[in-house]
Amino acid sequence: MLGGAGILLGVAAAPAQAAEVSYATKCVPPAASGLDPVEGTTKVEITAPATAKVGDTVDVVWKFVQAASKNPDLIDLPKDSVQPSGTLKATGAQSADIAVQGPRQNPAIPKGGAMVLSDMKGTLKLTAPGEVTLTPDAYSINAYSTDTKCTPTETVKSAATINVTAGNGSSPSTSPDPSASASASASASATSTPTASASESGSGGSAGGDDGGQSDFPGKEVSVPYQCKTPIGDKSATSPVQINAKKDGGSYGLTVQFKKSVMDSPATIPAGSVKPSMEVALGGADKGTVHVEGPANTKEIKSGDPIEIPDLTGTYKPGASGESTLSPGVLTVEALGTTTTCTPAKSAVSLTLDTTEQAGGAAGGGSSSGSGGTSSGGASGGLAETGSDSHSTLKALALVAGTVTLLGGAVFTFMPRRRMR
Incomplete structure (x- = not known):
């Protein structure tokens, strides 16, 4: 210096x-x-x-x-x-x-x-x-x-x-501070246009008829166009999501994964400051939602390190018998004291299950009685980078859910104020 x-x-x-x-x-x-x-x-x-x-x-x-x-x-x-x-x-x-x-x-x-x-x-x-x-x-x-x-x-x-x-001069020159050069960071755009993909109209992974003792039901990756309410206004973005289920008696343990690569953290994020959750939407024979959530980040994420969002987990207790569908629903991310809520602009079924009604199950209009879980230690997904790729994915939510990328430009909004010392 x-x-x-x-x-x-x-x-x-x-x-x-x-x-x-x-x-x-x-x-x-x-x-x-x-x-x-x-x-x-x-x-x-x-x-x-x-x-x-x-x-x-x-x-x-x-x-x-x-x-x-x-x-x-x-x-x-x-x-x-x-x-x-x-x-x-x-x-x-x-x-x-x-x-x-x-x-x-x-x-x-x-x-x-x-x-x-x-x-x-x-x-x-x-x-x-x-x-x-x-x-x-x-x-x-x-x-x-x-x-x-x-x-x-x-x-x-x-x-x-x-x-x-006077002295022994030389031609004019300017020597910049060797510790750092002038910032030339490009403004990060956190807004991407939702684009429907062929997978959105598919029925998703299916477990129809007699499961024959099957316990694991992998879902289909679907691209979900989100309309997000952020602290600085409305934003639109799309992210690929997959819902998997594991049968446990008459209920199912759900795991929701955000696919593709994760983004690097643009700043140091303190431990315990980010908490994601989702309401998985039920359709077909069953009605209502199932709450799934991920644990808060347990360690500080340093600037430049990869950001990974954990699996969102919860328990689905069927409230109806028949063919029931599961689709990514409303996503909420609390981060650094703010809340971003994203609602799918279009439904996209990721998984279809042949369910049997359980007492106190989800059918109706409310949330499943199953409680949200913590990460099961499976493969972690991550909200992919927003960019010019075919997914135009949900960087706006990349772990910090509109509080880092979306708000990065807002924190230095200069308002006319009286001079302050």
């Missing part, structure tokens, strides 16, 4: 100066957030040496004195999940764009709490004698793999001036 080995080559021993400047700013959230651009005020402090000589490489520091708003009342931001980057303009005796960036280092920021952004650092090699002024320019705030881009909407006053004395 010293800004390059050039700092060791003899920066003049001069006192550093720190100057504060504020300016009107327009911030554009990622397209995935569905939010309009907003305006606010940025207040920063720029620190640089008061004097130096040609040939020196000097450190410059951008400190956020005041962010344009508090953290919106949408989601708690985990510790070390936010990273700022930006550009300082050098003018006067020499002109250069100085790339500055801060570490992904912040305290946990609660909903409605004051934004805390790390100091951004960069370096400048001085190439000509005279006064060099430093002026803050555009910057980005990266969280959950998305960028909110902020640009000045007025002429910004210079924040610091370096008096450069």
Whole structure:
């Protein structure tokens, strides 16, 4: 973080100066957030040496004195999940764009709490004698793999001036902080268009007639188009799901798996902060729903590590005799203090069973009396990545259910507010 080995080559021993400047700013959230651009005020402090000589490489520091708003009342931001980057303009005796960036280092920021952004650092090699002024320019705030881009909407006053004395200079150059380069993360899109697949109209895996002692009934993978209610609005996405059953007397143990590859975590997710569940929809001879759920994540998921969603399990006690169907139903994911609820836009039968009515079974309109279970230790599925593949899958729900990917662009929605210290 010293800004390059050039700092060791003899920066003049001069006192550093720190100057504060504020300016009107327009911030554009990622397209995935569905939010309009907003305006606010940025207040920063720029620190640089008061004097130096040609040939020196000097450190410059951008400190956020005041962010344009508090953290919106949408989601708690985990510790070390936010990273700022930006550009300082050098003018006067020499002109250069100085790339500055801060570490992904912040305290946990609660909903409605004051934004805390790390100091951004960069370096400048001085190439000509005279006064060099430093002026803050555009910057980005990266969280959950998305960028909110902020640009000045007025002429910004210079924040610091370096008096450069003669020396052995060289051609103008800017040396970026070697610890990190300016953020160039593409905005993550968590919205995908539901696309019906041929498997949706199929009858799914079937266990018809006399089961002949069969106990395991694998279902059929079906693509389910979901309409999701998230803390930042309505979203649509599609995910492949499979329902399997294991007969136990007159009842069935159900396991619901989300198929295909999982996504990498865009930020560190604390243990015990994510809890998925589903209401499996019954049809055919039987009616009602069966509640299945998965355990909360037992370990912290570090940024960049794969996210895996556990199997959702529960018990189905038939309430009718005949051919009964099971389809993925309403999916609920509680994560980081928020709830996302997704309802299938189209029914897709994954499994058909030849059932026998049981006392206190599901037939009617309510949930099955069977209780939800925990992961049985079988193969874990994962909500697949949203992308241009044929599934256009449910990254919007990838474990964090709209609180990470969908809200990544919303947590830095800058609202017009009075200045706060």
